[in-house]
Amino acid sequence: MNPQFIMDGLIAGALIGLGAIGVTLTYSILRFANFAHGEFLSWGAYLALAISGSIGFLSANLTKPIAPFSFGWSLPIAALLAVLLTGVLALALDAVLFGRLRSRGGAVIILVMASFGASLALRSLLEFLFTSKPAYYTKALQIAVRLGGGLRATPDQLLVLGVTLVVVIAIHLLLTRSEIGRSMRAVSENPALAGIAGIDVRRIIRFVWFIGAALACIAGIMTGLLVQIRPYLGHDLLLPLFAAAILGGIGSVPGAMIAGLIVGLSEAAAVQLVGAEWRAAVSFVILVLVLLLRPRGLFGRPA
Amino acid sequence: MSLDLVAYGAFFLTMALTYAVMCLGLNIQWGQTGLFNVGIAAFVAIGAYVSAILTTPDTPDRLGGFDLPIAVGWLGGACAAGVAAWFVGALTIRLRSDYLAIATFGVAVTVQLCVLNLQPLTGGPFGIGFIPRPFNSLAGDPLAFGLANLALMAALVLVLYLALQHLAKSPWGRVLRAIREDEVAAQALGKRPIRFRLQAFTIGGAIMGLAGAAQGHFIGFIAPDNYLPILTFQVWAMLIVGGSGNNRGAILGAIIVWGIWALSAAAVSAFVPPEQQARAAALQIVMIGVGLCLILLLRPRGLVGERRSMLSLGRGRKS
Numbered sequence: 219m220n221p222q223f224i225m226d227g228l229i230a231g232a233l234i235g236l237g238a239i240g241v242t243l244t245y246s247i248l249r250f251a252n253f254a255h256g257e258f259l260s261w262g263a264y265l266a267l268a269i270s271g272s273i274g275f276l277s278a279n280l281t282k283p284i285a286p287f288s289f290g291w292s293l294p295i296a297a298l299l300a301v302l303l304t305g306v307l308a309l310a311l312d313a314v315l316f317g318r319l320r321s322r323g324g325a326v327i328i329l330v331m332a333s334f335g336a337s338l339a340l341r342s343l344l345e346f347l348f349t350s351k352p353a354y355y356t357k358a359l360q361i362a363v364r365l366g367g368g369l370r371a372t373p374d375q376l377l378v379l380g381v382t383l384v385v386v387i388a389i390h391l392l393l394t395r396s397e398i399g400r401s402m403r404a405v406s407e408n409p410a411l412a413g414i415a416g417i418d419v420r421r422i423i424r425f426v427w428f429i430g431a432a433l434a435c436i437a438g439i440m441t442g443l444l445v446q447i448r449p450y451l452g453h454d455l456l457l458p459l460f461a462a463a464i465l466g467g468i469g470s471v472p473g474a475m476i477a478g479l480i481v482g483l484s485e486a487a488a489v490q491l492v493g494a495e496w497r498a499a500v501s502f503v504i505l506v507l508v509l510l511l512r513p514r515g516l517f518g519r520p521a
Numbered sequence: 522m523s524l525d526l527v528a529y530g531a532f533f534l535t536m537a538l539t540y541a542v543m544c545l546g547l548n549i550q551w552g553q554t555g556l557f558n559v560g561i562a563a564f565v566a567i568g569a570y571v572s573a574i575l576t577t578p579d580t581p582d583r584l585g586g587f588d589l590p591i592a593v594g595w596l597g598g599a600c601a602a603g604v605a606a607w608f609v610g611a612l613t614i615r616l617r618s619d620y621l622a623i624a625t626f627g628v629a630v631t632v633q634l635c636v637l638n639l640q641p642l643t644g645g646p647f648g649i650g651f652i653p654r655p656f657n658s659l660a661g662d663p664l665a666f667g668l669a670n671l672a673l674m675a676a677l678v679l680v681l682y683l684a685l686q687h688l689a690k691s692p693w694g695r696v697l698r699a700i701r702e703d704e705v706a707a708q709a710l711g712k713r714p715i716r717f718r719l720q721a722f723t724i725g726g727a728i729m730g731l732a733g734a735a736q737g738h739f740i741g742f743i744a745p746d747n748y749l750p751i752l753t754f755q756v757w758a759m760l761i762v763g764g765s766g767n768n769r770g771a772i773l774g775a776i777i778v779w780g781i782w783a784l785s786a787a788a789v790s791a792f793v794p795p796e797q798q799a800r801a802a803a804l805q806i807v808m809i810g811v812g813l814c815l816i817l818l819l820r821p822r823g824l825v826g827e828r829r830s831m832l833s834l835g836r837g838r839k840s
Contacts, residue, residue: 338813
């Protein structure tokens with residue numbers, strides 16, 4: 219078996235892990251499986267595309283590729299703005315839809331259903347605005363460099379791995395060392411008690427939406443950079459995201475990241491062993507195995 | 522001209538009624554039991570494909586083609602979808618309520634993949650054609666053919682409706698509602714929620730499979746594209762519009778939503794220039810999604826809704 223699958227799996231897994239962190243955080247604080255999370259990836263990717271396109275329109279200088287990478291400064295600047303905007307999108311969605319349903323105190327599954335409807339509307343809206351034709355941030359081609367051990371990667375791919383590492387460490391520190399991270403864990407354990415202890419639960423919920431959407435946006439942009447940007451980008455990643463969040467254990471950030479890597483590596487291995495057309499079934503197999511053998515996941519608390 | 526219109530009306534209503542059957546299946550799962558199924562398309566596809574493989578004449582480039590009667594196909598499709606639903610339910614119903622949703626989503630993705638890739642069995646992207654149609658001897662006369670099929674489908678919906686209505690009123694249906702409203706109380710009375718939920722999920726899945734089989738035989742051709750996630754959305758919109766928990770609402774919702782869908786699709790193809798049609802179709806789907814959310818927000822009971830039972834008067838909703 220070609221060792222290159224390790225590299226492909228790590229990259230795919232890093233992106234799945236980033237998205238899964240958002241799923242697992244919203245799941246543990248808001249207590250529902252958000253089917254619209256995949257759309258945050260797609261929207262992030264398209265927002266960055268639109269912004270970097272307009273920046274390039276203003277100053278062609280900014281689209282010149284930065285040395286080993288395939289994109290110019292317009293993309294990182296656009297990425298920052300897109301992260302903010304995707305966060306705002308999530309907050310808006312919470313304000314008009316989820317927040318209202320929550321305050322009505324209905325069953326959890328109504329929230330799941332609403333997220334299902336929202337994901338349909340958001341995805342088709344992208345298809346309406348940008349059509350379903352694939353788009354790219356840059357037309358530049360990249361040559362993969364040898365890394366030894368039979369592995370190759372393009373500079374863009376190495377950058378994606380580096381960015382993921384930095385972001386995940388930053389999120390982990392934020393959640394474990396900062397005041398707001400402690401409040402988040404308190405809310406996820408027991409929202410009522412946390413409220414009594416003086417934690418502003420609404421602020422925590424807004425924070426979680428923002429962080430989850432921001433991570434999704436980063437994952438979406440990097441997926442768009444390495445593969446292509448399509449309206450179905452997020453939808454196609456949704457099952458891997460759920461599989462990773464459940465395998466890692468709901469609420470566990472390191473778990474989601476490690477599980478994301480496991481899902482990514484298994485997908486890459488399956489592509490080599492079984493064939494690329496079965497790639498999408500790998501997450502389902504993992505999901506079924508986890509639910510059968512260890513429903514609380516690798517690092518999850520027992521239900 | 523008017524005869525054409527009647528023939529078209531019969532075709533439209535027959536299609537709407539196949540959706541009504543799916544809706545009735547979903548109503549057992551969601552309306553009566555509160556089980557969230559995001560993989561309706563998968564169970565419908567299983568029913569359609571199993572039935573098609575059982576009843577089509579023997580074909581050299583494809584496995585199967587057993588040339589069995591249509592009734593056997595319907596039954597086989599329903600059983601296969603029921604078995605699939607049982608497996609998914611057995612795996613997830615004892616866990617958190619949204620794990621079932623995620624698992625059914627996974628089933629939808631996987632069934633779509635299998636249908637596309639198991640070419641020797643399913644014909645791959647080209648699907649299966651020449652599925653025997655009921656009343657094929659009447660095919661020369663479109664009007665008689667359409668009306669006969671409509672009568673068959675209406676009879677199927679009526680029989681299912683009466684059976685489900687009876688089931689809902691039976692002790693079994695009462696237990697289901699009791700579990701949905703207050704699981705602990707039902708447990709205290711010696712009812713085992715997991716077993717009842719699993720039964721409801723399996724019956725619902727089987728009905729969806731039956732709907733898939735019936736639809737496949739009516740159209741005479743099936744392909745993976747018929748079973749995309751949008752089908753799941755449509756059936757959900759139908760049940761939510763009609764009012765979940767109410768079998769009459771499920772049928773009514775199916776006819777209304779299918780009507781709106783067919784009319785707006787006709788409007789798109791009539792008034793929108795060809796190069797913009799894909800975009801307009803996307804906007805049509807945005808409408809369904811927004812509509813679903815709006816109904817959840819504004820009128821959660823739907824058009825007809827369930828007659829509230831005594832249990833709900835003092836309900837404390839559980840998450």
